[in-house]
Amino acid sequence: MxxxxxxxxxxxxxxxxxxxxxxxxxxxxxxxxxxxxxxxxxxxxxxxxxxxxxxxxxxxxxxxxxxxxxxxxxxxxxxxxxxxxxxxxxxxxxxxxxxxxxxxxxxxxxxxxxxxxxxxxxxxxxxxxxxxxxxxATAAARMSIAAGDRPLAEMGSRRAAEASAVAAARAAYIAGFGATSNLEAGRCWGIPTMGTAAHAWTLLHDTEEDAFRAQIEALGVDTTLLVDTYDIRTGVETAIRVAGTGLGGVRLDSGDLPTVAAEVRIQLDELGATGTRITVTSDLDEYAIAALAASPVDAYGVGTSVVTGSGxxxxxxxxxxxxxxxxxxxxxxxxxxxxxxxxxxxxxxxxxxxxxxxxxxxxxxxxxxxxxxxxxxxxxxxxxxxxxxxxxxxxxxxxxxxxxxxxxxxxxxxxxxxxxxxxxxxxxxxxxxxxxxxxxxxxx
Missing domain, CATH: 3.20.140.10 (nicotinate phosphoribosyltransferase)
Structure with a gap:
């Protein structure tokens, strides 16, 4: 400090x-x-x-x-x-x-x-x-156990005081998380950082398609597109139409995640995007992660729960x-x-x-x-x-x-x-x- x-x-x-x-x-x-x-x-x-x-x-x-x-x-x-x-x-x-x-x-x-x-x-x-x-670290370890082999990213900086957010990212990484959204934690502690775009990015543009095209142009086709700003099914269709079947991933941040993830996986496969990953990020804790164990989810992003010790x-x-x-x-x-x-x-x-x-x-x-x-x-x-x-x-x-x-x-x-x-x-x-x-x- x-x-x-x-x-x-x-x-x-x-x-x-x-x-x-x-x-x-x-x-x-x-x-x-x-x-x-x-x-x-x-x-x-x-x-x-x-x-x-x-x-x-x-x-x-x-x-x-x-x-x-x-x-x-x-x-x-x-x-x-x-x-x-x-x-x-x-x-x-x-x-x-x-x-x-x-x-x-x-x-x-x-x-x-x-x-x-x-x-x-x-x-x-x-x-x-x-x-x-x-x-x-204790909360993060429990989430890591629940996640099994699926990657976990810490993204709770906005739910903690600024110095606590950096410390929390560090503790979560030690206990099994693979990355953080916090750049200061990356700079200070060598933790891999991740993140692409929030709903504000989609809302900034005239259409969802314009937002997706701009993001792909900036970050490449392996990026992850946030598809639930408006209608999820339409968002997925637009994402694959714009990016092609090689799109890296889609992110879901709302809805009944087990149901939505299953529907999105079916839709992606039907569109030929069988390798496109699904990341979920909506108010997750260890119990929600465990409940998603049988769902077609590829990665988790956890915010409030991990930086506050999950209760x-x-x-x-x-x-x-x-x-x-x-x-x-x-x-x-x-x-x-x-x-x-x-x-x-x-x-x-x-x-x-x-x-x-x-x-x-x-x-x-x-x-x-x-x-x-x-x-x-x-x-x-x-x-x-x-x-x-x-x-x-x-x-x-x-x-x-x-x-x-x-x-x-x-x-x-x-x-x-x-x-x-x-x-x-x-x-x-x-x-x-x-x-x-x-x-x-x-x-x-």
């Missing part, structure tokens, strides 16, 4: 730092964890989205003159805290799930270790990015302190104990147990002490889920930029193959696999 990201945060993050600097606890080493207590919308799995974006935003988390001036003028913190923020750099570590990975209730998606002051201020930014992008616009993740040093330098596991908002303290290592390549559980090993967890040898039949994302304050560039998006997309495609069959269902239910906690002895 360019510029400082330091004020993309909540006021209480900085007032806590201010108070902690006063009472001497600001420099205690702490471990924070970002996770979801449950899956959004009672879905079978979640998809981690936004990690690469977050790493880039952490790079820019600096308090410059403008940010410090605002905090001073608004009297958010005192002079000593302003001095601390002026030199702020995150120097700690972040480990977590790779972007595109599946997650389940309790999965330690991110583990952030550093001093209290440098780690707590990342809370709002981390949640803002991952809650939005993971909600979109679940946030993943509901939280950012909690799970361990800290005490006044003597020893480590203490800590956790919120609320009945419905409790969490599990201690450093965690996460694994996906597999049986013949199919996921069977989310295995989370918890340390009551704070030793480094060396659990790989103890769980040889499980896939480790966490990787270093930030080391000594330096984000791993491999997960950022357009190359990071491609890597996340490929990773998601691989790990989705591990889902058990029940994980592919669209109905509300329990997670596809259980989350299993196990303790590691403190003296390991």
């Amino acid at each position: 360019g510029g400082s990201t330091a004020l993309l945060t909540d006021r209480y993050e900085l007032t806590m730092v201010d108070a902690a600097l006063r009472d001497g606890t600001a420099h205690r080493r702490c471990v924070f964890e970002l996770f979801g207590r449950r899956l959004p919308g009672a879905r079978r799995f979640g998809v981690v989205g936004g990690t690469g974006r977050l790493l880039s935003l952490i790079r820019d988390f600096r308090f410059g003159d403008d940010e410090l001036r605002y905090l001073r003028d608004e009297m958010v913190v005192d002079a000593a805290t302003l001095d601390f923020l002026e030199g702020y750099r995150f120097t700690g570590s972040v480990t977590g799930y790779r972007e595109g990975e599946l997650y389940f209730p309790g999965s330690p998606i991110l583990t952030i270790e550093g001093t209290f002051a440098e780690a707590v201020v990342l809370e709002t930014l981390a949640l803002s990015v991952l809650n939005h992008d993971s909600a979109v 679940t616009p946030t993943a509901g993740m939280v950012y909690k302190l799970v361990a800290r040093q005490d006044s003597d330098g020893g480590w203490v596991a800590v956790a919120k104990a609320s009945t419905d908002k409790g969490s599990k303290g201690g450093r965690k290592a996460a694994f996906r147990t597999l049986d013949a390549g199919t996921a069977t559980s989310e295995l989370i090993v918890v340390s009551d002490g704070f030793e480094e967890l060396e659990t790989g040898a103890a769980h040889p039949d499980a896939r480790p889920l966490q990787v270093p994302l930030v080391v000594d304050g330096e984000p791993d560039a491999a997960y950022e930029g357009a190359s990071g998006v491609q890597a996340a997309r490929a990773h998601h495609s691989r790990v989705r193959e591990e889902l058990p069959v029940r994980g592919l269902a669209l109905s509300r239910s329990d997670p596809a696999i259980p989350t299993v906690y196990t303790d590691v002895a403190p003296n390991r």
Whole structure:
């Protein structure tokens, strides 16, 4: 996004730092964890989205003159805290799930270790990015499953805030969509872009035929013509008469899509346009896509539903302190104990147990002490889920930029193959696999 990201945060993050600097606890080493207590919308799995974006935003988390001036003028913190923020750099570590990975209730998606002051201020930014992008990625993955081998294009920019639209296009692409209508997403993240014409193009011309001829002249015969501005049957006939039987495609944006698509397919075939593809784009979500599985549809364009998480616009993740040093330098596991908002303290290592390549559980090993967890040898039949994302304050560039998006997309495609069959269902239910906690002895 360019510029400082330091004020993309909540006021209480900085007032806590201010108070902690006063009472001497600001420099205690702490471990924070970002996770979801449950899956959004009672879905079978979640998809981690936004990690690469977050790493880039952490790079820019600096308090410059403008940010410090605002905090001073608004009297958010005192002079000593302003001095601390002026030199702020995150120097700690972040480990977590790779972007595109599946997650389940309790999965330690991110583990952030550093001093209290440098780690707590990342809370709002981390949640803002991952809650939005993971909600979109999860919805997109469900749509991708429903679509099967048929291509999906994201075209929901006009249904989201401008920056959110770019982030949504990125998350959808990682989770299985093949293209976006958003040019900024194409420029920033290397996502293929698509799009030809809207109804305004047809309405601009004196006749539908004039509009089709002009579009073909500009874009070639392989273009897709929007045939439902007026009468669909007439539009299809005009499209093939103008373009010939080699027309690339027609798009339907209204009507009862299963019925209309079947009628259009019959008409195209009767006209000899057996290779002309049918794309549908009318208020689709995963359920509508699934309902079209038996219809002669070749591709889908999805707008509002995917960029808003298909009814679940946030993943509901939280950012909690799970361990800290005490006044003597020893480590203490800590956790919120609320009945419905409790969490599990201690450093965690996460694994996906597999049986013949199919996921069977989310295995989370918890340390009551704070030793480094060396659990790989103890769980040889499980896939480790966490990787270093930030080391000594330096984000791993491999997960950022357009190359990071491609890597996340490929990773998601691989790990989705591990889902058990029940994980592919669209109905509300329990997670596809259980989350299993196990303790590691403190003296390991």
